[in-house]
Amino acid sequence: MDILSNLWLGLSVAATPLNLWWCLVGCFLGTAIGVLPGLGPAATIAMLLPATFGLPPVSSLIMLAGIFYGAQYGGSTTAILVNLPGETSSVVTALEGHRMARRGKAGRALAVAAIASFFAGTVCTFLIALFAPPLAEVAIKFGPAEYFSLMVLGLVASIVLAHGSILHAFGMVFLGLLLGLVGTDVNSGTQRFSFGISELADGINFVIVAMGMFGIGEIIANLESGDTRDVMVKKVTGLWPTREDFRRMIAPTLRGTALGSILGILPGGGAALASFGAYALEKKISKYRHEFGTGAVEGVAAPESANNAGAQMSFIPMLTLGIPANPVMALMIGAMVIQGIQPGPSVLTDQPALFWGVIASMWIGNLMLVVLNLPLIGIWVKMISVPYHLLYPMILVFCAIGVYSLSNAAFDVYLMVLFGGLGYVFKKLDCEPAPMLLGFILGPMMEEFLRRALLLSKGDPGVLVTQPISAVLLVLAFCLLLLVLVPSFGRTREQAFEEG
Amino acid sequence: MADMPIKISSPKDFWAGLIYLAIGAAAIWIGSHYRFGVAGRMGPGYFPFVLAGGLVAVGVVSFVRSFVIPGSRIGTIAWKPMLIVLSANLLFGFLLPRAGLVVALVALTLVSAAASREFRFEWRASLGLGVLVLFCALVFVKGLGVPMPIVGSWLEPYVPASWLF
Amino acid sequence: MKLKMLLSTALLACALSLAGTPAPAQTYPSKPIKIIVPVTPGGAIDIIARLVGEKMRISLGVPVVIENKPGASNNLGADIAAKSAPDGYTILIVASSHATSKFVYKDLSYDPVKDFEPIVYTHVVPLLLAVNPGVPAKTVPELIAWIKANPGQASYGSSGPGGSLHMAAELFMSMSGTKMLHVPYKGSAAAHPDLIGGRTKMIFDTVSAIQGHVKSGAVRGLAVTTLTRSSVFPGLPTISEAALPGYDASTWGGMLAPAGTPKEIVAKLNTVINAALKDEDVRAKLIASGIEVQGGTPEQFDSFIKSEIEKWGKVMKDAGIEPE
Numbered sequence: 004m005d006i007l008s009n010l011w012l013g014l015s016v017a018a019t020p021l022n023l024w025w026c027l028v029g030c031f032l033g034t035a036i037g038v039l040p041g042l043g044p045a046a047t048i049a050m051l052l053p054a055t056f057g058l059p060p061v062s063s064l065i066m067l068a069g070i071f072y073g074a075q076y077g078g079s080t081t082a083i084l085v086n087l088p089g090e091t092s093s094v095v096t097a098l099e100g101h102r103m104a105r106r107g108k109a110g111r112a113l114a115v116a117a118i119a120s121f122f123a124g125t126v127c128t129f130l131i132a133l134f135a136p137p138l139a140e141v142a143i144k145f146g147p148a149e150y151f152s153l154m155v156l157g158l159v160a161s162i163v164l165a166h167g168s169i170l171h172a173f174g175m176v177f178l179g180l181l182l183g184l185v186g187t188d189v190n191s192g193t194q195r196f197s198f199g200i201s202e203l204a205d206g207i208n209f210v211i212v213a214m215g216m217f218g219i220g221e222i223i224a225n226l227e228s229g230d231t232r233d234v235m236v237k238k239v240t241g242l243w244p245t246r247e248d249f250r251r252m253i254a255p256t257l258r259g260t261a262l263g264s265i266l267g268i269l270p271g272g273g274a275a276l277a278s279f280g281a282y283a284l285e286k287k288i289s290k291y292r293h294e295f296g297t298g299a300v301e302g303v304a305a306p307e308s309a310n311n312a313g314a315q316m317s318f319i320p321m322l323t324l325g326i327p328a329n330p331v332m333a334l335m336i337g338a339m340v341i342q343g344i345q346p347g348p349s350v351l352t353d354q355p356a357l358f359w360g361v362i363a364s365m366w367i368g369n370l371m372l373v374v375l376n377l378p379l380i381g382i383w384v385k386m387i388s389v390p391y392h393l394l395y396p397m398i399l400v401f402c403a404i405g406v407y408s409l410s411n412a413a414f415d416v417y418l419m420v421l422f423g424g425l426g427y428v429f430k431k432l433d434c435e436p437a438p439m440l441l442g443f444i445l446g447p448m449m450e451e452f453l454r455r456a457l458l459l460s461k462g463d464p465g466v467l468v469t470q471p472i473s474a475v476l477l478v479l480a481f482c483l484l485l486l487v488l489v490p491s492f493g494r495t496r497e498q499a500f501e502e503g
Numbered sequence: 504m505a506d507m508p509i510k511i512s513s514p515k516d517f518w519a520g521l522i523y524l525a526i527g528a529a530a531i532w533i534g535s536h537y538r539f540g541v542a543g544r545m546g547p548g549y550f551p552f553v554l555a556g557g558l559v560a561v562g563v564v565s566f567v568r569s570f571v572i573p574g575s576r577i578g579t580i581a582w583k584p585m586l587i588v589l590s591a592n593l594l595f596g597f598l599l600p601r602a603g604l605v606v607a608l609v610a611l612t613l614v615s616a617a618a619s620r621e622f623r624f625e626w627r628a629s630l631g632l633g634v635l636v637l638f639c640a641l642v643f644v645k646g647l648g649v650p651m652p653i654v655g656s657w658l659e660p661y662v663p664a665s666w667l668f
Numbered sequence: 669m670k671l672k673m674l675l676s677t678a679l680l681a682c683a684l685s686l687a688g689t690p691a692p693a694q695t696y697p698s699k700p701i702k703i704i705v706p707v708t709p710g711g712a713i714d715i716i717a718r719l720v721g722e723k724m725r726i727s728l729g730v731p732v733v734i735e736n737k738p739g740a741s742n743n744l745g746a747d748i749a750a751k752s753a754p755d756g757y758t759i760l761i762v763a764s765s766h767a768t769s770k771f772v773y774k775d776l777s778y779d780p781v782k783d784f785e786p787i788v789y790t791h792v793v794p795l796l797l798a799v800n801p802g803v804p805a806k807t808v809p810e811l812i813a814w815i816k817a818n819p820g821q822a823s824y825g826s827s828g829p830g831g832s833l834h835m836a837a838e839l840f841m842s843m844s845g846t847k848m849l850h851v852p853y854k855g856s857a858a859a860h861p862d863l864i865g866g867r868t869k870m871i872f873d874t875v876s877a878i879q880g881h882v883k884s885g886a887v888r889g890l891a892v893t894t895l896t897r898s899s900v901f902p903g904l905p906t907i908s909e910a911a912l913p914g915y916d917a918s919t920w921g922g923m924l925a926p927a928g929t930p931k932e933i934v935a936k937l938n939t940v941i942n943a944a945l946k947d948e949d950v951r952a953k954l955i956a957s958g959i960e961v962q963g964g965t966p967e968q969f970d971s972f973i974k975s976e977i978e979k980w981g982k983v984m985k986d987a988g989i990e991p992e
Contacts, residue, residue, distance in 0.1 A: 042647075049708070049736065050647045052718070143865045170516075170565055174523045177558040181530055184551055187741065189854050192772055192829040193537055193547040196530070201744045201777065219588065226584035226618050270861065324864075325880050326857050330708065333857070340876065341715055343956040347880020392619035393628060396612040397635060399588070403595045403611060404639060408649045411735060416596030420589045427585055431577050432519040450550040451854070458851055459823065459867055462543020650702070650735045 010132050013359030017367055022065050025058065026364050029066035030371045033073020037080070040087040040218065040398065042405040043210060044074035045330040052338055060342040061357050065364040067338055068318070071331050072124070072365070075314050076372050079116045079307060084109060084387050085398055087218045089405070091209060092278040092310035094440050097217065098164070099282075099295065099302025106298050109387065110242030113380045115252055115300055116307040117373055118244075123260040123308035124369035127315035130264055131362050136351065138268050138316075139323040145269050147456035148466045152476035153269070154449040157276040159483045160283035161441035166296040169487065171434045179442025180449070182207060189451050190458075202414040210409055212443055214402045215419045216436040220426025222395050242380055248300050255285050255305035263309035267316025270328040272448045274313035279441050281309035287486065315365060322350055322358060513574025516565045523562030530555035584618040591615035603655035604644065608636045696756055696933050700731040703923075704752075704760045706745025708738045712876065712959060713921045716790055717761045719953060723944035741830065743769055743776060750778035754928035756937065759787065764832045764919045767976035771984040772830030774991040780977065784924040785934050786969040788941045789962045791954065792920040795836050795893040796878050797907060799870040800863055801885070808891050808911040811870075815846045823849035825859030825868045830989070835980055836872040836893050836917035838987040843912045863887060874919055875900050875958030893917040900958045920962070920976075922969050938966055 016022065036047045048070055055063035075092065082093035083100035096116065103112040130138075145153075158176060165172030185196040186206030197203035244252070259281040266273035266280065285305045286295045295302055317328035325347035327333035336346045344354060351358050387394065406419045426436060460466035468474045511517045530551060540546030591614035598607035612632055616622045643649045654662050701724065705717045714736065721732040737745035742765050749760035770776050797808070805811035815822040826834040829852050841848060851868050853859040856877050862868045864886045871878070871887075875898050882889040882901070891907045892898045895916050907915040923941060925934055942963045944950060951961055 042643075046649075047647065050649065056718075056722075143861050146862060146865060146867050170561060170568070171519060174519065174558065174561040174565065177554055177561060178523070178526060180554045181526070181551065181558060184554070188547040189828060190545075190852055191538070191547045192741075194773075195537060195547055195551060196533060199775070201747055204741075204744060205738065219592070223581060223585045223588050226588070227579070227581040270858075324860065325877075326860055333708070333855075336857075337711065337715060340957045341719075341953060343953060345876075345880045345883075345957065347884065349880050349883050390621070392616065392621040393631070395619070396616045399592065399615050400608060400611060400635060400639065403592055404643055404649070404651075407596070407599060407651065408643065410737060411650050412737075413596035413600055416592060416599075420592045420596075423592070424585065424589055427581075428522075429519075431580060432515045432522075433575075434519055446554070450545075453550075454545050455851060455853075455862075457543055457545065458849065459862075461820070462541075464542065648733075650733055 006133055009355070009359050010363060012356060013132075013361075013363030016061060016356050016360030017065065017364035021059075022062050022360070022364065023367070025062045025066040026069050026368050027371055029069020030073040030368050030375060033070035033075075034077040034080075034372065034375060036070070037074035037077020037089065039077075040081050040085070040089050040214065040401045040405055042401075042408060043078075043089055044071050045334060046405075046408055047074065048331060048334045048338075052334065052341075055338060056341060060339070060344055061360045063338060063342060064335065064357065064361050065368075067335050068361060068365060069368045069371075071335075072311065072314055072368060073372060075311060076117065076120060076376055079120075079310075080113060080376075080383060083112045083116065083303070084383055085218075085394075086221050087398065087402070088213050089210060090213075091275050091440075091444055092306070092313070094213065094217070094437055095164070095278045095282045095306040096303060096310070098437060099299050102296070102298035103300075103303065104387070108298065109384050110380050111244045111248055111300075112298075112303050113383060114242070114244050114377065115248060115303050117376045117380075119252060119256045119259065119304040119308040120311040121369050121373045122256055123263060123310075123312040124315055125366060126260050127264055127267075127312050128362060128366040128369075131315065131319060131365075132359075135319050135323055135362075138319050141268050142270055142320045142324060142326070144472070146470070147452040147459065148470045148473040149476065150269070150272070151449060151452040151456055152467060152473040152480070153273070153276070154445050154452065156476050156480040156483070157279060157445055158442065158449070159480045159487065160276075160280050161438045161445075162487050163283040163286055163483070164279065164437045164441065165435050167433050167435060171432075172438045175429075175434050175436070175439035176442040179439035179444075180446035182212070182439075183443045183446025184450065186447075189447075190454050200414070202410075202412055202418075206447065207418065207443075208406075208409050208415065209440070209444060211406055211415050211419050212422050213440060214406055215422025215424075216426035216429070216440070218398065218402050219419065219423025220430050220436070222398065223423070223427040224430050225391065225395070242384065244300070251291065251300045252304035255281075255289065255301040256308045258284060259305035259308035259310075260312045263312025264316050266309075267313035267328075268319055270317070270320040270324075270326045270332075272328075272444075274310075274317050274328055275444050277309040277313035278306035281305040283483075287483075311369075318361070318365070321346060322361070323347075509570060511569055513569040513572055514577050515574050516569035516572070518577070520562045520565030520567075520569060523558050523565060527555045527558035527562055531559070587618035588615050591618075599651060599655070601655045602657045603652045604640055605636055605653060606655070606658070608639060696936065697728050697730045699757060700733050701728070701756070702733045702735050702758045704745045704749045704758065705734055705736045706738060706742035706760070706762065708736060712791075712793060712874070712919075713761045713763050715957075716921060716954070716959070719950045720790070720941055720944045723947055723950065724940055727940050727943065741765055741769060741772070741828070743773060743778075746780075747777045749924065750783040750926060752926050754785070754926040754930075756925060756929050756933035758926065759937065760784070760924045760926075761790070761921060762924055763921045764976070765830065766924075767973060768830055768832075768835060768980045768984070770977075770991075771981055771989065772991055781974065783927050785927055785929045786966050786973060787923040787925055787934055788938050788945075788966065789920070789922040789964050789969040789972055790941070790945060791922075791959050791962050792894070792918045793874045793876060793959050794898045794918050795833065795872045796875050796882065796898070796901070796904070797840075797870065797872050797890045797893065798863070798878050798882055798887040799890060800866045800868070801888050802866050803869050803888075805890070806888075808905070808907055811890060812844045812846060812911060815844075815848060819847060821869065822846070823851055823868045823870075825851050825853055825856070825863055825871045827856040827859070827873075828852050828854065832917065832919040833872050833874075835983060838989070839915065839917050839983050840872070840907070840912070842983060842986050843915055872917070879958060898958065899955060899960065922962075922973075934966055 078089045078093045079096045082088040082097035086101040088094040088097045100112045162172045263277040266277045285301045289301045320326040321332040534551040537548030538546035539548040595607045595611040725732045752758035805814045856873045881887045
């Protein structure tokens with residue numbers, strides 16, 4: 004078997020003591036950095052890049068990959084514990100995960116997140132090993148029309164994210180989409196909504212919005228009563244998931260892994276949709292959907308597995324096509340260039356040991372992360388039992404430093420203050436930030452893809468429905484929208500399910 | 504009828520609607536300076552206009568609805584903690600390039616901590632603050648190489664040059 | 669360890685309370701040098717700044733800090749550098765957009781020539797004209813004929829309006845008398861899927877970025893854009909020799925200091941960076957990725973920048989591109 008010999012070659016490369024060591028270093032650093040809110044994997048890898056110049060190429064890539072998925076793990080931890088999503092993907096984890104933490108189930112949420120991620124990581128390692136080259140073909144098939152329709156589907160899914168009023172979900176999505184357009188227009192180079200401020204010329208960084216709307220807004224709301232003693236400290240009910248938790252997380256994890264694997268292949272923003280999509284899916288089809296919004300296990304397991312699957316699969320376009328799916332991948336391409344390796348289709352044939360070594364190391368790294376993280380849960384849970392009046396200034400410190408380090412500018416800190424104030428006001432008005440954040444991510448991509456699709460079709464909008472993949476995605480989006488807008492439809496469907 | 508006082512039945516919808524309207528209208532006004540284009544060949548002004556229009560529409564619905572459908576009250580707004588927490592962060596941004604990380608961190612933590620009612624001087628908390636500052640300086644500046652000055656330009660003359668490395 | 673930290677904190681406190689004298693102006697350099705990189709980490713000029721910076725650290729004996737200030741098509745970093753103290757402790761690495769940005773952006777907050785003191789021309793990256801294999805043309809003249817015969821189909825991807833990829837195509841069109849649809853992307857890597865999938869027909873992209881796809885056969889390389897052939901693809905002709913004599917476009921980079929930096933300091937930096945560029949290790953890494961090392965005097969770099977600004981200003985004007 005070809006695949007077995009390839010994986011064996013990979014394991015023999017990844018399991019040398021030297022590479023195991025760098026994998027561990029990467030996972031450890033990644034987790035540590037992911038846990039610190041604001042300081043994302045991209046910033047960290049950028050800073051540590053020079054340190055990897057001296058390593059052999061395989062070791063340096065293994066370590067960088069470790070930082071990448073380690074940071075995803077760590078980011079979920081912060082999202083669950085203190086409601087601070089440092090990346091796109093952990094926004095959704097925070098929704099149910101933090102509610103679980105507030106109800107004294109932080110340990111269970113963390114464990115569910117770790118196990119779901121590990122499962123997804125394992126499945127994706129094999130998927131990449133089996134299908135990397137043919138899957139890369141899928142990425143080529145996706146043109147601007149397909150991407151645009153995918154974004155539309157994602158937007159409708161973001162409405163499903165909201166727990167309260169549908170109207171305000173729409174409002175927040177529009178607001179997010181508009182905010183996403185701040186900066187230089189890709190097509191014309193025009194500066195939009197940047198008020199002549201050069202720091203705004205490249206748009207607003209996601210981390211600034213997330214830290215402000217979630218982090219600072221939440222802290223102010225917690226300080227409302229003046230009595231902050233019982234903000235976090237609830238009786239902790241067990242650190243380990245119950246048998247019931249395990250049973251309930253199986254199906255969502257499988258669905259999340261499947262969704263994340265598909266979306267992760269698409270370099271043009273697919274992975275960003277994975278966790279949102281998985282959450283929206285569960286909220287619509289789970290048997291326990293009535294628990295969503297109060298801390299449902301499904302709402303942690305599904306997005307976490309989808310997110311990790313998406314992150315792993317984004318290595319496919321990077322390694323096989325040299326196309327970066329996110330800033331981290333762009334950095335890894337830079338690291339490969341420095342090592343004298345050109346990422347792209349030739350990697351697989353010219354450097355099989357490197358290709359398979361990195362893939363095998365992903366599975367080893369995921370295993371290390373579980374081993375590393377499960378024992379830490381106890382410590383994390385202890386940490387949030389620090390009195391809140393001592394905890395929140397620390398959270399603010401890490402937010403501020405993280406945001407400052409994005410582009411080493413005090414302006415970003417000021418911007419975070421603005422979003423912090425806005426976040427608190429919207430919290431008081433029951434307008435949820437999650438749909439806004441998804442709109443914020445999708446806005447510029449949607450416009451870019453739509454305009455490119457129309458540019459290439461000479462202005463004919465028919466291209467959106469004549470391309471089969473695009474048409475299917477739009478039909479799906481339309482159905483989902485109906486499902487959202489016509490609540491009675493949802494109810495009859497529910498009854499039909501119960502009777503049938 | 505016309506001079507009867509109109510009652511807002513849902514303050515949340517009312518204010519949210521006003522915010523949407525204000526932001527949407529501002530975006531339409533600012534965006535009117537960008538080339539609009541046509542649907543087939545959109546200019547940089549096309550997409551913002553559509554989105555801002557959507558936001559205005561949602562704003563109008565929310566605004567109108569606030570007089571018709573009753574909703575819950577907004578509740579007290581924590582002005583004091585809000586102002587304290589936000590200005591602590593502003594202070595951090597202002598001080599970091601000028602006075603350096605150490606001073607900026609001390610300012611951020613002490614000012615923001617004042618937003619809580621439990622705030623008082625404790626020697627253990629002060630020690631914790633010292634450890635936190637040291638941790639940040641070592642991990643972020645020395646370890647990760649984030650280009651933040653530990654000692655900013657204001658204090659540079661008072662510190663031996665060899666420490667700035 | 670702990671004791672040492674405590675001691676240094678205590679010392680710091682003492683130093684803060686005692687108004688000490690400013691550090692005396694010693695011979696340059698006496699404190700860390702900062703290289704502002706106006707792009708995100710991982711890009712070509714970032715890699716060069718890091719490789720060269722490491723060698724500078726060794727030869728100058730002070731830390732060299734790489735500070736990424738991405739944004740506004742490299743203008744944000746350049747603006748910050750232009751407004752920094754001209755003491756040799758803040759320098760800037762720029763890419764070829766430095767010569768075109770004033771034609772693309774209406775209110776540029778600095779002057780690309782007056783606000784800087786050129787230090788050294790560091791590198792040039794040849795661009796490669798590559799087409800989707802579905803395009804029948806095998807040579808540049810065939811391609812020009814194909815574009816003229818299929819005006820509705822010919823389209824090219826670029827890394828964004830005003831970038832060197834866009835400029836190379838504009839120069840190509842104006843010299844060959846052709847017209848093509850410009851499809852801009854956020855960076856050239858994002859343009860590759862559409863090119864490979866055949867939705868766009870061609871691209872002028874850096875040798876380093878596109879070489880993998882050319883070698884695998886996903887796209888077909890036709891020619892390089894510089895006056896000399898690329899060391900990575902010695903078999904490919906230049907556009908100048910194949911069809912359009914005098915055609916020359918590339919993406920290049922170099923180091924600048926804020927205007928007013930003392931001549932001696934610029935000279936010292938020039939010597940050090942030239943030495944770093946001659947280093948075997950640096951050279952090998954750059955050449956492998958299609959980056960050709962340059963070097964030379966500050967004066968040479970100065971006149972090069974001025975000639976580039978003049979050349980691209982004319983191309984932009986001919987193409988009818990207005991600053992926005």
